[in-house]
Structures are given as structure tokens and as C-alpha cells.
Amino acid sequence: MIYSSVSSPVNIATLKYWGKRDSKLNLPTNSSISVTLSQNDLKTTTTAYASSEFNEDRLFLNGKLESLDSERTQACLLDLRTLRKQYKDDGVAELKLTIVSENNFPTAAGLASSAAGFAALIYSIAKLYDLPSDLSELSKIARKGSGSACRSLFGGFVAWEMGEKEDGSDSKAVEIAPISHWPSLKAIILIVSDDKKDTPSTVGMQTTVKTSDLFQYRIREVVPKRFEEMKQAILDKDFPSFAELTMKDSNSFHSVCLDSYPPIFYLNDVSKHCIKIVQDINKEEIIAAYTFDAGPNCVVYYDEKDEDKVLGEVYKYYGNVNGWGNKKYEITNERSGINRVILTSIGDGVKEIEEILSIPN
Amino acid sequence: MIYSSVSSPVNIATLKYWGKRDSKLNLPTNSSISVTLSQNDLKTTTTAYASSEFNEDRLFLNGKLESLDSERTQACLLDLRTLRKQYKDDGVAELKLTIVSENNFPTAAGLASSAAGFAALIYSIAKLYDLPSDLSELSKIARKGSGSACRSLFGGFVAWEMGEKEDGSDSKAVEIAPISHWPSLKAIILIVSDDKKDTPSTVGMQTTVKTSDLFQYRIREVVPKRFEEMKQAILDKDFPSFAELTMKDSNSFHSVCLDSYPPIFYLNDVSKHCIKIVQDINKEEIIAAYTFDAGPNCVVYYDEKDEDKVLGEVYKYYGNVNGWGNKKYEITNERSGINRVILTSIGDGVKEIEEILSIPN
Incomplete structure (x- = not known):
């Protein structure tokens, strides 16, 4: 059994994402900007496990078994496994996964937790797979899970550039400025x-x-x-x-x-x-x-x-x-x-x- | 003393008037459409008096003396007096006016009463002056008092055509269809x-x-x-x-x-x-x-x-x-x-x- 643990922040857009030009790939109709919020106050913690003993991919969210079957989640898992195989074709990509995820804030609070959740999911598996990809590359995978999740990979001020290509390969998050630029x-x-x-x-x-x-x-x-x-x-x-x-x-x-x-x-x-x-x-x-x-x-x-x-x-x-x-x-x-x-x-x-x-x- | 009595309806726009391109002449940034509502339920009743015994123009609104000094009201009175003089220069236009006006609905209801009010004001004086003008012509005067008032002159379905001219001479109300077209x-x-x-x-x-x-x-x-x-x-x-x-x-x-x-x-x-x-x-x-x-x-x-x-x-x-x-x-x-x-x-x-x-x- 191998595993990897990560935490991921919530981000709140200051220039809003509203509208998809491609709802399968989660490609937006406009670029957006967000501020990443401190994980001291709001975060998702996720541990990703892979093991030959698992019979199926599973997700435990706040202690409850949830489905990983959605088309969006499946697209993310497929991308990550493909990258792992390209990087090292040693059978790890074929192992079933168990994802354990928790929010430190009540879901009932009505805060969009899917952004932090998908960012943590993608990053935990990327680390588990030891992928060399940079955050903007991973943001394209997170984006497929939940649009605004792509912005939660970065800290500080983040732009999601809408891109132009049909395959979404240029629709990704980039850092505008790190937290150190304006820590107050x-x-x-x-x-x-x-x-x-x-x-x-x-x-x-x-x-x-x-x-x-x-x-x-x-x-x-x-x-x-x-x-x-x-x-x-x-x-x-x-x-x-x-x-x-x-x-x-x-x-x-x-x-x-x-x-x-x-x-x-x-x-x-x-x-x-x-x-x-x-x-x-x-x-x-x-x-x-x-x-x-x-x-x-x-x-x-x-x-x-x-x-x-x-x-x-x-x-x-x-x-x-x-x-x-x-x-x-x-x-x-x-x-x-x-x-x-x-x-x-x-x-x-x-x-x-x-x-x-x-x-x- | 001469007098004339009229009543005027409320109208509620179905295509909204919002924006002035000239706030002195009340010229709108877009054309609008309204339905005129029945005077059985909502109306302004106005009697206009002219007499050599009056010392000043006066308005009694719901029993209370109100000011006629606003630039908008003054512009309306000037237009009507000018038309009267052109039509018959017999001194009537020079007589001071007393306007008595009442709403049959509580002003507190928050219904825009200014449209019905200005329409009644303009029409009562036009009748007092025996002006031959048609309603679209009078609507240009009412418009100067309160934009949407121009639509209250007509019954049924009414358009306020925004016009293009700088002097507002083509910004007027016209009938789209009378009440008989769709009485239900x-x-x-x-x-x-x-x-x-x-x-x-x-x-x-x-x-x-x-x-x-x-x-x-x-x-x-x-x-x-x-x-x-x-x-x-x-x-x-x-x-x-x-x-x-x-x-x-x-x-x-x-x-x-x-x-x-x-x-x-x-x-x-x-x-x-x-x-x-x-x-x-x-x-x-x-x-x-x-x-x-x-x-x-x-x-x-x-x-x-x-x-x-x-x-x-x-x-x-x-x-x-x-x-x-x-x-x-x-x-x-x-x-x-x-x-x-x-x-x-x-x-x-x-x-x-x-x-x-x-x-x-």
C-alpha cells in the first residue's frame, strides 16, 4: 500500500466564473480571478491510497462512502493514471484507489467545497503517482472535475485563463501574485x-x-x-x-x-x-x-x-x-x-x- | 372663472423606460410599451381653473397646497400657455391657474402616481384652453413633466417612441391598440x-x-x-x-x-x-x-x-x-x-x- 496526504484551500473569485463553453471539459466562457483563502480557517484534507488489495476505487468524504462514478471524476482519474503510465509504467496506475477526504468547515455553511475538494483529490493522487507535472498542468485536470477547483492549486492571487483551444489544453490556472506579494x-x-x-x-x-x-x-x-x-x-x-x-x-x-x-x-x-x-x-x-x-x-x-x-x-x-x-x-x-x-x-x-x-x- | 375637469389612468410598463438621454426634456434612452389600467380602480381626477381673481398659479394635491415651481412643471405650463396664445390670443393664457387634483388610491401604496398626475394636469389645462392638439402632441408636453406620463394619455396598449431629435419633437406616445382590441x-x-x-x-x-x-x-x-x-x-x-x-x-x-x-x-x-x-x-x-x-x-x-x-x-x-x-x-x-x-x-x-x-x- 502506498499513500500520499495533501491539504487544499478554498478560493473565492473576485472576477467570477459563470458560463461554460464546453460542459464536458469544463471550459469557461470567460477568464476569472480569485483569492486563495487560508487553510488555517478553511481547508480540505485528503489522503490517497493505492493498493493491490483494493477491489474498486472508493471515496470517503467526511467519513461517508461517496460515489466516484460521475463522468467528471472519472475523467480526472483517467488523466492522472495516463500520466502515471507515461511517467512510469510499473503497474501503480492500475491499482485501485481509496481516497479519504475531510473538510475542516461545515459543508452546511454553503461554501463551495467542491473547489477545495477536487484540488485536494487531484493533488493527492498526483503526489501518490509522483508526477513531475507543474501546478498549471495539474490545474487542467482539476478543472475537468470542478471548474473553479483549478484555481485552488495555487496560493495568493490566481487567474484561470479561459484559453481558446477546443481540447481545453490552454484553459488553466496561473499565479498572478503569491501570498507574499500582499500578505495583509x-x-x-x-x-x-x-x-x-x-x-x-x-x-x-x-x-x-x-x-x-x-x-x-x-x-x-x-x-x-x-x-x-x-x-x-x-x-x-x-x-x-x-x-x-x-x-x-x-x-x-x-x-x-x-x-x-x-x-x-x-x-x-x-x-x-x-x-x-x-x-x-x-x-x-x-x-x-x-x-x-x-x-x-x-x-x-x-x-x-x-x-x-x-x-x-x-x-x-x-x-x-x-x-x-x-x-x-x-x-x-x-x-x-x-x-x-x-x-x-x-x-x-x-x-x-x-x-x-x-x-x- | 373658467374650468375643466378630467380624469387620467395609471399605466404600467411591460417594456420598461429606464434611462434619460436628456434629463431636462425627459428624453429616454429607449422606447417603451405600457398597458393602461382601468380608472375604475386607479385614477387621478383633476379640475383646472383659470381666473383673473387668482394671484398665482396653485396646485392642491389631495387637499394639500403643493408647489408648482419645479422646472418640469413650469416647462409644461409654459408650453400649454404658448399653444393657447397661438390658438387664441385673448388673455386666457395669461390668467393664473388653480389646479385641484386627487388620487382615488393611497399615495402610500407606492404606485407611481406621477404618471397619472401629470397626464391629468396637462389634459385638464389643454381642455380648459380648448386646444385642438391631438393626444400624441399633448404627450410631448406630459413627457416633460414626468416621462411615463406621456403614456397615460392613451388607453389600451401604448408605445412611447423614443425619437431621435435633440429637441424631443419626435419623442411621443402613440396607441398600439385600443382597449377594444383585447378587453379581457x-x-x-x-x-x-x-x-x-x-x-x-x-x-x-x-x-x-x-x-x-x-x-x-x-x-x-x-x-x-x-x-x-x-x-x-x-x-x-x-x-x-x-x-x-x-x-x-x-x-x-x-x-x-x-x-x-x-x-x-x-x-x-x-x-x-x-x-x-x-x-x-x-x-x-x-x-x-x-x-x-x-x-x-x-x-x-x-x-x-x-x-x-x-x-x-x-x-x-x-x-x-x-x-x-x-x-x-x-x-x-x-x-x-x-x-x-x-x-x-x-x-x-x-x-x-x-x-x-x-x-x-
């Missing part, structure tokens, strides 16, 4: 209480691509320009520009959702209140940036030097929920609607770790 | 309880025109095509097409609001529930169309033959509020969030009436 970037995530199931993003994307008039303009005209501007703002460590572009792109993404037919709503009245809080924080100068994925949860980016101003304003309303640690400000206008907050910061990409997750009985 | 068209208005003040539409429009990337595409590409399609659907009495276009245009309008910076939200969680109800009603065939103006209230158009299906589904949730008259269905999932409903139908344009509103002391 932080984030607070506001987890919105919501019992309603949101439209799954794969379904939502297809609806938008097929029905939204405004979507075509977004991918053709708006995103390409914004992609270059946001990259530059990151390289310049220009927070106000980075923040404005981030907020505008979140707005634009949710606009094309609403322009879909039937319309897709991910933001609710609590999300709107979060936007209002950020607008109040930014009244004098832009020191905070909200962004929303395909759900009502709000992620707010800020620089460490503005922490008290940013967190203090959020605390006013939601200081009584879990997740504040030893932070303490004043509660003046307590509100309901937020379940918990997660305080985190920019973080590293996938990495090998010592910890080993054992195979459940 | 009905509407239910769901008035949403909302204590928060929405962004005034004039301010919101300017923000959208200035900051939304997607807006340019909406006015250039989306609306011109939809305008022709919606006109045709009305002429064909093709409810499913009319409904789909109406819902898509409401979505598109609220999308460009959300794409504005800062984003503008008019829909809230109750509005979204109204959309959900209409989607449920339309599960098998499209028999209802939602549309939202610059606020959370929902207007649902339907054909009389589908009344029980449409109203029955709304009643399930909101059957306990005021406005249902003698309609009675089953309440199965009572919800809060709606203040009252207004049941109405397609209606006539402005008209002279016998009733005279007397001048308050």
Missing part, C-alpha cells in the same frame, strides 16, 4: 441563514448562457477589460481599484443571473444588508470589497490595517454570532439573518502534509 | 409592505446610465428588438409571447439596476416570492406575466379566462389582505409581506368628466 489581505465571510436550496451553479450557468441577452455582452466586452484591470490592481496593490472591480463584477454576475429566464436569484434581503454595511464602511474611502458566489453568503475583502473599521461595522449588527474569536466591538443594531462569521486571510495553495487520514472501516 | 386583459397588483425608501427613479436612472456596463447593451441591442416583438405579440393577442417578453424585460431592467454602481435593488424577498407564484401558475402554460417598476410591488397581467387559476394561486398565500372584493378561494399557505391587492383590468385613457373638484379654502 484579509477576509470576513458572513454565512447567511437560508433554508432554501439555491439553483446549483452548473444548472444556473446553462440557463444564463442559453437565455440571458446581457450575458453575451458581459463575456465579450465587460470581463476581458476587467480581467486586465484587476490583474493590474493586484500587481499594484491598489486596494480601492481592486475593491471597486471586485464589487462591480459581483454585481455584474448577479445581474446576468437575474437576466436569465427564468431569473436566478442568489442574493436575498440579508445579502443586500451586507452590501449596505460595506457601502457604509466605504463612505469616506474604499477599504472593503463585497463579493457573492452562487448563494447568499457575503465575502468581504479588506486590508489588515483597516481591520477594526471593517469588522467593527459588521459587529454592530452581527456581533452575537459564532466565529468572532477574541474580536470584540460594540453591538448597537443587532440583526438576525447571519448564522456565523469566518475570519480569514489570503493563503497558500495545495501542499503535502504529514497528517494521514485513515480509511474508515 | 386583467391585472392584479400586489402591494408589498416595505418601510424602506426606494432609490427615486430619476436618481436611479442617472446612476445606471453612468455606471452600468450592461445598460448600453440593453438599450442598443435588447430593447429595440423586444419593442418590435412585443408590439407584434399585442397585435396578435398572443398572450404567451406577450407574457414572456414582459417578464424578460422586467428581469432585464432590474438586472441593469443591479449592475449599477452602487447597485440599485428594487426587488426584495417578497417580490421574489411573487415571481415564484407566477412561475408556479405558468408551470403548464404561460397564462400570467409579472412585472416590477422601480419598487417591490408586483403587477401580474393575465387574461380573464384564466382568472380563477391566476387569482387562486395568489390567494393561497395572500388571501387575507384587503382588496379581494367578493373573490374567494382557498388559503393554504398564508404568508406575510403583502399589504393589499388591487384587482383591475386594461382601461381607457384621459377623459373629460362631469365631476368638479372644488377649490379647498
Whole structure:
């Protein structure tokens, strides 16, 4: 039996991925940009085992046996096995795998865990197979599992370049800047209480691509320009520009959702209140940036030097929920609607770790 | 003392007016289409008086003295007086005016009363002055007061053609089809309880025109095509097409609001529930169309033959509020969030009436 253990981060896009031009290969209709979040707060840990004693490929996710049968997962496994055979044709690629994976955050929190999950899956097997491939090469495999997973391989600021080729060989993640470029970037995530199931993003994307008039303009005209501007703002460590572009792109993404037919709503009245809080924080100068994925949860980016101003304003309303640690400000206008907050910061990409997750009985 | 009394309807756009290319003349960035609603349910009644005994122009709105000083109102009065002088230069145009105006619906209902109000103001004075102008000519004056007021002069289905000229002389309302073309068209208005003040539409429009990337595409590409399609659907009495276009245009309008910076939200969680109800009603065939103006209230158009299906589904949730008259269905999932409903139908344009509103002391 051989094994390998890795951990992988969550990433939250600041320039959104929304729309596939090829849903089998997970090729996007536009390039995107994300910030990788610290694994101290949010991570997936995965140990991949290979053994001649296994009779089938298996995945244990948070202790439960889950299917590996999806076309997407199978495509990833096939790619990795092919690479292993090319690299060393010694029978290891033919061994059945057992993957054990755990998140350190509640799946119920509604945070897209599939990105971290697929990145960990791909990286653990790549390490198990001792593949020499670089991260951008592996990102093409992770992308086939879950589009945004390709960005979770890298730390810091990451671009997913959409590419042009039909086979997807140029649709990959690249590092824009490492964590060391801007280590003081932080984030607070506001987890919105919501019992309603949101439209799954794969379904939502297809609806938008097929029905939204405004979507075509977004991918053709708006995103390409914004992609270059946001990259530059990151390289310049220009927070106000980075923040404005981030907020505008979140707005634009949710606009094309609403322009879909039937319309897709991910933001609710609590999300709107979060936007209002950020607008109040930014009244004098832009020191905070909200962004929303395909759900009502709000992620707010800020620089460490503005922490008290940013967190203090959020605390006013939601200081009584879990997740504040030893932070303490004043509660003046307590509100309901937020379940918990997660305080985190920019973080590293996938990495090998010592910890080993054992195979459940 | 001479006087004239008129009443004027509310209109609700099915292809939205959002954006001014000239805010002094109220020239729009796109053409729009509306349905005029019945004055039995919603109307403004106005009596215009002229007398040499008046010392100044005055407006009494719902019993209260209001200002006529706004630049917009002054522009309307000047136009009407000029026309009167051209028509008959007998000193009547120089007489001071007293305008007495009343709505038969609570202003607090959040229904855009300015359209009905300005249409009544312009038409009452035009009648007082015995002007021979046709309604499209008068619509250019009403437009200067409040853009959508130009559509309230006509009954039935109305287009506001944006025009091209800088002086606005070709930006006017025209009839697409009279009430007799499709008299069975009905509407239910769901008035949403909302204590928060929405962004005034004039301010919101300017923000959208200035900051939304997607807006340019909406006015250039989306609306011109939809305008022709919606006109045709009305002429064909093709409810499913009319409904789909109406819902898509409401979505598109609220999308460009959300794409504005800062984003503008008019829909809230109750509005979204109204959309959900209409989607449920339309599960098998499209028999209802939602549309939202610059606020959370929902207007649902339907054909009389589908009344029980449409109203029955709304009643399930909101059957306990005021406005249902003698309609009675089953309440199965009572919800809060709606203040009252207004049941109405397609209606006539402005008209002279016998009733005279007397001048308050």
C-alpha cells in the first residue's frame, strides 16, 4: 500500500466564473480571478491510497462512502493514471484507489467545497503517482472535475485563463501574485441563514448562457477589460481599484443571473444588508470589497490595517454570532439573518502534509 | 372663472423606460410599451381653473397646497400657455391657474402616481384652453413633466417612441391598440409592505446610465428588438409571447439596476416570492406575466379566462389582505409581506368628466 496526504484551500473569485463553453471539459466562457483563502480557517484534507488489495476505487468524504462514478471524476482519474503510465509504467496506475477526504468547515455553511475538494483529490493522487507535472498542468485536470477547483492549486492571487483551444489544453490556472506579494489581505465571510436550496451553479450557468441577452455582452466586452484591470490592481496593490472591480463584477454576475429566464436569484434581503454595511464602511474611502458566489453568503475583502473599521461595522449588527474569536466591538443594531462569521486571510495553495487520514472501516 | 375637469389612468410598463438621454426634456434612452389600467380602480381626477381673481398659479394635491415651481412643471405650463396664445390670443393664457387634483388610491401604496398626475394636469389645462392638439402632441408636453406620463394619455396598449431629435419633437406616445382590441386583459397588483425608501427613479436612472456596463447593451441591442416583438405579440393577442417578453424585460431592467454602481435593488424577498407564484401558475402554460417598476410591488397581467387559476394561486398565500372584493378561494399557505391587492383590468385613457373638484379654502 502506498499513500500520499495533501491539504487544499478554498478560493473565492473576485472576477467570477459563470458560463461554460464546453460542459464536458469544463471550459469557461470567460477568464476569472480569485483569492486563495487560508487553510488555517478553511481547508480540505485528503489522503490517497493505492493498493493491490483494493477491489474498486472508493471515496470517503467526511467519513461517508461517496460515489466516484460521475463522468467528471472519472475523467480526472483517467488523466492522472495516463500520466502515471507515461511517467512510469510499473503497474501503480492500475491499482485501485481509496481516497479519504475531510473538510475542516461545515459543508452546511454553503461554501463551495467542491473547489477545495477536487484540488485536494487531484493533488493527492498526483503526489501518490509522483508526477513531475507543474501546478498549471495539474490545474487542467482539476478543472475537468470542478471548474473553479483549478484555481485552488495555487496560493495568493490566481487567474484561470479561459484559453481558446477546443481540447481545453490552454484553459488553466496561473499565479498572478503569491501570498507574499500582499500578505495583509484579509477576509470576513458572513454565512447567511437560508433554508432554501439555491439553483446549483452548473444548472444556473446553462440557463444564463442559453437565455440571458446581457450575458453575451458581459463575456465579450465587460470581463476581458476587467480581467486586465484587476490583474493590474493586484500587481499594484491598489486596494480601492481592486475593491471597486471586485464589487462591480459581483454585481455584474448577479445581474446576468437575474437576466436569465427564468431569473436566478442568489442574493436575498440579508445579502443586500451586507452590501449596505460595506457601502457604509466605504463612505469616506474604499477599504472593503463585497463579493457573492452562487448563494447568499457575503465575502468581504479588506486590508489588515483597516481591520477594526471593517469588522467593527459588521459587529454592530452581527456581533452575537459564532466565529468572532477574541474580536470584540460594540453591538448597537443587532440583526438576525447571519448564522456565523469566518475570519480569514489570503493563503497558500495545495501542499503535502504529514497528517494521514485513515480509511474508515 | 373658467374650468375643466378630467380624469387620467395609471399605466404600467411591460417594456420598461429606464434611462434619460436628456434629463431636462425627459428624453429616454429607449422606447417603451405600457398597458393602461382601468380608472375604475386607479385614477387621478383633476379640475383646472383659470381666473383673473387668482394671484398665482396653485396646485392642491389631495387637499394639500403643493408647489408648482419645479422646472418640469413650469416647462409644461409654459408650453400649454404658448399653444393657447397661438390658438387664441385673448388673455386666457395669461390668467393664473388653480389646479385641484386627487388620487382615488393611497399615495402610500407606492404606485407611481406621477404618471397619472401629470397626464391629468396637462389634459385638464389643454381642455380648459380648448386646444385642438391631438393626444400624441399633448404627450410631448406630459413627457416633460414626468416621462411615463406621456403614456397615460392613451388607453389600451401604448408605445412611447423614443425619437431621435435633440429637441424631443419626435419623442411621443402613440396607441398600439385600443382597449377594444383585447378587453379581457386583467391585472392584479400586489402591494408589498416595505418601510424602506426606494432609490427615486430619476436618481436611479442617472446612476445606471453612468455606471452600468450592461445598460448600453440593453438599450442598443435588447430593447429595440423586444419593442418590435412585443408590439407584434399585442397585435396578435398572443398572450404567451406577450407574457414572456414582459417578464424578460422586467428581469432585464432590474438586472441593469443591479449592475449599477452602487447597485440599485428594487426587488426584495417578497417580490421574489411573487415571481415564484407566477412561475408556479405558468408551470403548464404561460397564462400570467409579472412585472416590477422601480419598487417591490408586483403587477401580474393575465387574461380573464384564466382568472380563477391566476387569482387562486395568489390567494393561497395572500388571501387575507384587503382588496379581494367578493373573490374567494382557498388559503393554504398564508404568508406575510403583502399589504393589499388591487384587482383591475386594461382601461381607457384621459377623459373629460362631469365631476368638479372644488377649490379647498
